[in-house]
Amino acid sequence: MYSNQARLSNPVDLRLYTTLKIGGCAALFFIINEKDQFPAVEKYCRENFYLLGNGSNILVKDKFIKTPVIKLGRGFCYLRHNNSFLEAGASTPLSFLIKYCLDNNISLAEKLVGIPATIGGMLAMNASSFGCSLASRLQEVEVYDLRSGTQAVLKKDEIEFSYRCSSLLRSGLLILRAQFRISRGKDLKAEIEKRIKERLKKQDFSSPSCGSVFKNPAVSPAARLIEACGLKGVKKGGAQVSGKHANFIINRGGASYRDVDFLIKMIKDKVFKKYNIILKEEIQRWG
Numbered sequence: 005m006y007s008n009q010a011r012l013s014n015p016v017d018l019r020l021y022t023t024l025k026i027g028g029c030a031a032l033f034f035i036i037n038e039k040d041q042f043p044a045v046e047k048y049c050r051e052n053f054y055l056l057g058n059g060s061n062i063l064v065k066d067k068f069i070k071t072p073v074i075k076l077g078r079g080f081c082y083l084r085h086n087n088s089f090l091e092a093g094a095s096t097p098l099s100f101l102i103k104y105c106l107d108n109n110i111s112l113a114e115k116l117v118g119i120p121a122t123i124g125g126m127l128a129m130n131a132s133s134f135g136c137s138l139a140s141r142l143q144e145v146e147v148y149d150l151r152s153g154t155q156a157v158l159k160k161d162e163i164e165f166s167y168r169c170s171s172l173l174r175s176g177l178l179i180l181r182a183q184f185r186i187s188r189g190k191d192l193k194a195e196i197e198k199r200i201k202e203r204l205k206k207q208d209f210s211s212p213s214c215g216s217v218f219k220n221p222a223v224s225p226a227a228r229l230i231e232a233c234g235l236k237g238v239k240k241g242g243a244q245v246s247g248k249h250a251n252f253i254i255n256r257g258g259a260s261y262r263d264v265d266f267l268i269k270m271i272k273d274k275v276f277k278k279y280n281i282i283l284k285e286e287i288q289r290w291g
């Protein structure tokens with residue numbers, strides 16, 4: 005029945021596939037390695053499905069997840085370039101891209117170093133740091149529509165990118181590969197080291213997390229607002245508002261979805277009462 009597709013023995017514990025290490029098991033979990041394998045999973049995904057990158061922005065409920073989960077596997081992990089552009093498979097980790105660019109003296113993503121994401125997840129979320137994003141160098145993406153079984157190439161101007169969002173995220177299209185404009189690198193190693201240092205200084209890598217929980221409101225970084233409400237270090241079960249970066253909620257061991265949800269609600273409530281600002285979540289909730 006599943007001859008032409010890789011299907012993990014089910015159910016699959018999603019804690020193993022998310023950086024926050026929280027969540028229940030997925031009833032159906034497909035790892036796709038080739039485009040030919042899509043038709044076999046389409047019938048499971050007509051109603052709905054979740055698409056997993058590196059799981060670094062996802063909060064999964066502690067329950068059996070009936071919605072099928074799709075992950076692009078090794079077949080979509082590759083990099084190649086010529087003088088003017090670089091092409092990356094969507095499941096390629098950003099860290100591979102950074103290393104490849106360093107080895108080939110290519111300037112593309114050095115300011116993004118340290119984001120624990122795949123290229124597909126970064127484009128869908130329009131991830132950025134230090135004013136840089138992959139979207140700014142994007143030329144085109146190849147996408148697959150699991151609902152209609154069709155494939156297309158979208159040019160950059162056919163895609164909307166906004167703060168931590170894109171039309172790709174909203175559409176449910178699977179990003180298969182992306183092509184970027186590149187330029188010759190200049191002091192790449194120094195730039196990468198500098199950005200790693202800055203990231204280590206600001207962000208909390210002491211325990212599992214999914215990065216910033218809330219989007220930054222226009223008036224102030226969310227972390228500053230949360231800190232000013234006196235919430236740094238506040239705990240609920242195994243979850244804690246990071247004492248280092250107040251927009252991070254960390255899993256200090258055994259945190260549940262409910263623990264994190266409790267802290268999120270508390271933060272929103274306190275920030276609203278103090279500043280009349282509604283914090284919006286950057287993280288994607290599943291389940």
Ligand SMILES: Cc1cc2nc3c(=O)[nH]c(=O)nc-3n(C[C@H](O)[C@H](O)[C@H](O)COP(=O)(O)OP(=O)(O)OC[C@H]3O[C@@H](n4cnc5c(N)ncnc54)[C@H](O)[C@@H]3O)c2cc1C
Binds near residue numbers: 119177
């Ligand atoms: C320690 C830490 C630091 C972080 N720092 C930053 C930062 O500096 N800047 C920043 O912007 N974010 C940051 N993040 C958040 C996170 O890394 C980004 O949101 C990233 O873009 C998520 O990529 P991912 O591959 O893990 O995607 P996932 O978390 O797996 O998925 C995120 C969303 O993208 C969709 N998606 C994934 N792959 C594809 C695909 N191939 N096609 C279509 N949709 C897809 C998913 O369905 C989901 O809706 C950080 C997270 C952590 C844990």
